[in-house]
Amino acid sequence: MKKNSLRTAAAVLSVVAAAGLAGCRSSNSDSAGDASKTPTVRIMVGGIDKVIYLPAMLTQQLGYFKDAGVNVKLLTEPSGASAENVLLAGQVEGVVGFYDHSITLQAQGKCVESVVQLAKVPGEAEVVSTKAASKLTSAADFKGRKLGVTSPGSxxxxxxxxLAKKNGVETADYTTVAAGAGSTFTAALQNGGIDAGMTTDPTIATVTSQGLGKVMIDMRTEEGTKAALGGLYPAASMYMDCGYVQKNPETVQKVVDAFVKTLGWISTHDASQIAAKMPKDYAAGNPDLYTQSIKDSSPMFTTDGVMPDGGPETVLDVLGTFSETVKAKKDDIDLSKTYTTKFAKAAS
Structure with missing residues (x-):
């Protein structure tokens, strides 16, 4: 076995201006105690142009945050792990990222909870390069390969x-490469920096349309996720510090109201209608491809923002299998403290 190493495929630039964050102060109560003011909530998104996190910008575009009576400022970091760190530093009030971070953080003695569940599956796929596709056909073939991820700990x-361990491959048997997403992931796949990697739309659509790779494991649908992981894996969510949620229930409800309204809107509109509402630059000059990526991935979204039954247990099983942090605390993890359905149900 070789030692697992991390290699950066390309530098990923954060869209967030450091000065913008430095100028913001964390709010610990609704509108600093002034009910006459519209509350402001800063939300960090772990890749704002990723289709898996589409509800964040779509809610802004539809005007639903404003309608709900809350001023939401959307910021972005290239990965969920980076977004999590900004929340812990008190620079934002919420994160649109994967629910699994709330479990990992509880194992580290911290409390964050998903207040609205945007997706019931990861919305991700393991994409294999065209060059490696003939010999790399499943996770059982990961040994000796260079596998791309967004970032370590993501x-x-x-x-x-x-997926590797489930198919008999140890983490030390393959090389993990921090490949980012979008153009950096595509370049890594194209130039041999990675043999395969896990990514989301619209990167998936770009890679497959250009003939650079193909989908090997598809977790954008319930069927594909259950086949790969053994159950639903609730992923994209908006999570917040537990203390903030307790002190600011009215503000949290307003934000969740807006998200749930958007989820309902997504369920009643087709991909072309959804794409038309998004910023034009998200299509990267190819609106047809962007629309296709939304069509392929939109089945991942919940319609009501409520955590799916059995989902948290699957996530805990995944994390408890390989993460030494979670494994050591697995029997002590209280899943009920990692998410709440009260805001989404109230919105419904």
Whole structure:
């Protein structure tokens, strides 16, 4: 076995201006105690142009945050792991990222909870390069390969490790490469920096349309996720610090109201209608391809923002299989403290 190493495929630039964050102060109560003011909530998104997190910008575009009576400022970091760190530093009030971070953080003695569940499956796929596709046909073939993830400690990293171990391959048997997403992931796949990697749309659509790779394991649908992981894996969510939620229930409800309204809107509109509402630059000059990526991935979204039954247990099983942090605390994890359905149900 070789030692697992991390290699950066390309530098990923954060869209967030450091000065913008430095100028913001964390709010610990609704509108600093002034009910006459519209509350402001800063939400960090782990890749704002990723289709898995589409509800964040779509809610803004539809005007639903404003309608709900809350001023939401959307910021972005290239990965969920980076977004999580900004929340813990008190620089934002919420994160749109994978629910699994709330479990990992509880194992580390911290409390964050998903207040609205945007997706019931990861919305991700393991994409194999065209060059490697003939010999790399399943997770059982991961040994000796260079596998791309968004970043170390990200959800793509977690899921890659789980798929490997489930198929008899140890983490030390393959090389993990921090490949980012979008153009950096595509370049890594094209130039041989990775043999395969886990990513999301619209990157998946770009890679497959250009003939650079093909989908090997598809977790954008319930069927594909259950086949790969053994159950639903609730992923994209908006999570917040437990203390903030307790002190600011009215503000949290307003934000969740807006998200749930958007989820309902998605369920009643087709991909072309959804794409038309998004910023034009998200299509990267190819609106047809962007629309296709939304069509392929939109089945992942919940319609009501409520955590799916059995989902948290699957996530805990995945994390408890490989993560030493979670494994050591697995029997002590209280899943009921990692999410709440009261805001989404009230919105419904």
């Amino acid at each position: 959800s793509t990293d977690y899921l890659t490790q789980y």
